[in-house]
Amino acid sequence: MIPIIKWTLWQRRWSTIWWCIGITAFITLELSVYSSIRGQADQLNEALKSLPDTVRSLFGSQDLFSPVGYLNSRVFYLLLPLMLSVLTIGLGSSLIAREESDGTLELLLGRPISRGKLVLSKLISGLIIVIAVALVALVVMLILVKIVDLDVPLSNVAVAALLASLLSLLFGTLAFAIASLGRFGRGASIGLASLIGLGGYIISSLESSVNWLGYPAKALPYHYYNPTAVLNGDRPWMVTGVYSLIILVLCLIAWLAFRRRDISA
Amino acid sequence: MATPAISTVGLGKQYSGSKVFALNDLNLDIAAGEVYGFLGPNGAGKTTTIRLLMNFIQPSKGGANILGGDVVKDSVAIHKEVGYISGDGGLYPKMTTTQLLKYMTELRPLKRRKALAELIKGFDVSMNIKIRELSRGNRQKVAIAQAFMHEPKVLILDEPTSGLDPLMQEQFYQLVKERKQQGAVVFFSSHNLAEVQKVCDRIGFIREGKLISEQSISEVAATAASTFDLTFVGKAPAGELKRIRHAKVTQHTQSHVTVYLRGDLSPLFRTLAHHQVASINQREINLEEEFLSFYRGDK
Numbered sequence: 334m335i336p337i338i339k340w341t342l343w344q345r346r347w348s349t350i351w352w353c354i355g356i357t358a359f360i361t362l363e364l365s366v367y368s369s370i371r372g373q374a375d376q377l378n379e380a381l382k383s384l385p386d387t388v389r390s391l392f393g394s395q396d397l398f399s400p401v402g403y404l405n406s407r408v409f410y411l412l413l414p415l416m417l418s419v420l421t422i423g424l425g426s427s428l429i430a431r432e433e434s435d436g437t438l439e440l441l442l443g444r445p446i447s448r449g450k451l452v453l454s455k456l457i458s459g460l461i462i463v464i465a466v467a468l469v470a471l472v473v474m475l476i477l478v479k480i481v482d483l484d485v486p487l488s489n490v491a492v493a494a495l496l497a498s499l500l501s502l503l504f505g506t507l508a509f510a511i512a513s514l515g516r517f518g519r520g521a522s523i524g525l526a527s528l529i530g531l532g533g534y535i536i537s538s539l540e541s542s543v544n545w546l547g548y549p550a551k552a553l554p555y556h557y558y559n560p561t562a563v564l565n566g567d568r569p570w571m572v573t574g575v576y577s578l579i580i581l582v583l584c585l586i587a588w589l590a591f592r593r594r595d596i597s598a
Numbered sequence: 599m600a601t602p603a604i605s606t607v608g609l610g611k612q613y614s615g616s617k618v619f620a621l622n623d624l625n626l627d628i629a630a631g632e633v634y635g636f637l638g639p640n641g642a643g644k645t646t647t648i649r650l651l652m653n654f655i656q657p658s659k660g661g662a663n664i665l666g667g668d669v670v671k672d673s674v675a676i677h678k679e680v681g682y683i684s685g686d687g688g689l690y691p692k693m694t695t696t697q698l699l700k701y702m703t704e705l706r707p708l709k710r711r712k713a714l715a716e717l718i719k720g721f722d723v724s725m726n727i728k729i730r731e732l733s734r735g736n737r738q739k740v741a742i743a744q745a746f747m748h749e750p751k752v753l754i755l756d757e758p759t760s761g762l763d764p765l766m767q768e769q770f771y772q773l774v775k776e777r778k779q780q781g782a783v784v785f786f787s788s789h790n791l792a793e794v795q796k797v798c799d800r801i802g803f804i805r806e807g808k809l810i811s812e813q814s815i816s817e818v819a820a821t822a823a824s825t826f827d828l829t830f831v832g833k834a835p836a837g838e839l840k841r842i843r844h845a846k847v848t849q850h851t852q853s854h855v856t857v858y859l860r861g862d863l864s865p866l867f868r869t870l871a872h873h874q875v876a877s878i879n880q881r882e883i884n885l886e887e888e889f890l891s892f893y894r895g896d897k
Binding site (some may be wrong): 335337437439442443444445446526593 | 613643649652653654655656665673674675677678680682684686688689690691692693704705706723744
């Protein structure tokens with residue numbers, strides 16, 4: 334297992350570094366401007382109230398310019414989970430599938446390694462990459478929160494980052510499980526996982542304004558993602574546990590699907 | 599008979615969505631130390647057989663054993679002793695040869711470090727160039743090195759010499775012979791019939807998913823047509839030659855003919871004795887003709 338993890342990480346080293354640079358740049362851009370708008374927070378919030386509820390709900394908060402509101406709307410509500418989800422869905426749909434389409438999967442499976450260990454090795458590799466990028470994002474956020482003097486406890490920022498990472502991992506493992514089904518799955522994995530991820534964001538954002546979206550929203554992971562509450566000190570261990578459980582179930586599905594299926598030529 | 603190194607019993611594969619079996623009721627017994635050539639046209643079922651033996655695809659019926667283990671249940675243990683070359687030659691394009699071989703060695707350690715050094719030297723493998731920058735032939739050398747470097751007891755090779763130049767092909771045949779002498783079993787699919795003739799002990803002909811004939815090389819040679827290029831001083835006696843039983847004659851020029859003759863050659867030489875022959879050249883037994891005759895249904 335260790336050689337597969339090691340060489341998968343080696344193969345993805347440059348893309349991981351670029352992800353770290355990209356996420357650092359986005360977060361820096363978003364948070365560094367806070368100091369210049371802080372003085373106008375009250376006026377800006379007043380101006381925001383004149384917007385329709387539907388528009389405001391898309392930002393994930395009714396209060397966009399308080400420290401918690403700003404951090405939530407600029408980073409945690411969309412940017413961080415979106416960027417991490419693009420990363421995890423990309424990984425999930427390619428960690429095994431690309432090896433299969435390139436024909437290199439046969440090199441690995443022709444060696445004395447079980448399919449279960451191969452799936453586990455690829456999952457661990459993907460997890461390490463996501464943790465690395467998420468940790469860089471967290472460290473950058475913690476530094477900037479201090480620098481621009483956003484009055485939010487650092488532990489709250491860390492738990493919110495953990496929750497965003499888990500939500501993204503859920504979409505990534507969904508893509509991984511779908512891709513593990515075989516040829517059809519590879520094509521569908523990015524589309525389906527993105528649909529549930531991005532569609533979940535849109536539906537969950539609009540559910541407070543559009544009544545009939547309430548029930549479908551409850552079936553989507555994004556509905557339970559509430560970074561505002563976390564930044565205000567809530568600890569959503571139940572949601573964290575359920576996300577983790579779904580991730581484990583999706584990993585199990587990936588293993589079961591891959592264990593006995595035909596490898597494409 | 600000792601337990602065969604590779605055996606299949608009623609092995610069959612029907613791909614999902616297909617009404618026909620890509621491979622049907624394959625029964626093979628291949629002994630240790632034997633080189634088995636598996637011949638057939640495109641789509642005959644050669645690669646399906648190899649992928650079943652490697653446990654890349656699941657059998658729809660029947661089963662297969664390698665070194666006494668079931669290819670599905672015991673694949674991890676079996677693969678410790680299997681070297682495999684894929685027909686598509688999928689290698690990591692962004693890695694150098696050194697990196698790829700290091701990775702593969704970490705997944706399955708070498709028995710002797712020197713074995714890899716010998717392969718690299720023998721095949722003049724380019725080590726520090728990215729695989730995507732290598733020519734088809736040089737990539738094939740890497741594929742050979744990764745399959746042979748741990749000195750496996752079983753070699754499963756799908757079109758292993760494709761892209762190799764003649765010199766490297768000879769080097770490869772030598773390598774196969776060495777492994778055979780050390781008791782390895784080699785399962786070898788090929789389109790190149792001349793190479794099968796050179797290295798294989800036995801040939802299986804497969805068509806439309808069914809094994810239609812198995813023969814030893816000596817049996818094939820005994821029943822094969824001989825081919826003679828004959829040049830006469832003066833006009834070639836084409837009419838007389840055509841009257842020889844089982845002979846087929848192609849006239850190239852007035853004095854130059856080619857005679858294909860199956861079985862007893864003495865009538866040909868009795869005829870030639872009555873004419874002034876400038877030269878006789880016998881071509882190698884044309885296994886390709888033998889091969890094609892199976893597919894035309896001549897045999």
